[in-house]
Amino acid sequence: MGISWIDQKRCNGCGRCELICPQDVIRLNVEKKRAFIKYIRDCQCCFLCELECPQNAVYVTPYRERRAVLPW
Numbered sequence: 001m002g003i004s005w006i007d008q009k010r011c012n013g014c015g016r017c018e019l020i021c022p023q024d025v026i027r028l029n030v031e032k033k034r035a036f037i038k039y040i041r042d043c044q045c046c047f048l049c050e051l052e053c054p055q056n057a058v059y060v061t062p063y064r065e066r067r068a069v070l071p072w
Helices: 016-020 048-052
Strands: 002-006 026-029 034-037 058-061
Touching: 002 034, 016 026, 016 048, 048 058
Parallel strands: none
Antiparallel strands: 002 058, 026 034
């Protein structure tokens, strides 16, 4: 379960998803004015970010997202 991805073309950088997330999974890139997934493993799959996004740019799936842990 967890956040799947954020559509960078749809995201308007309002920051609602960052504010509503109870686990601080999403952060806002100040330079690009876009949201991005910072801590994917902490996502509780509450769907609050997806429901709050006015642009429908956030996608949450009921399936666990597995990504390789990179050293950098």
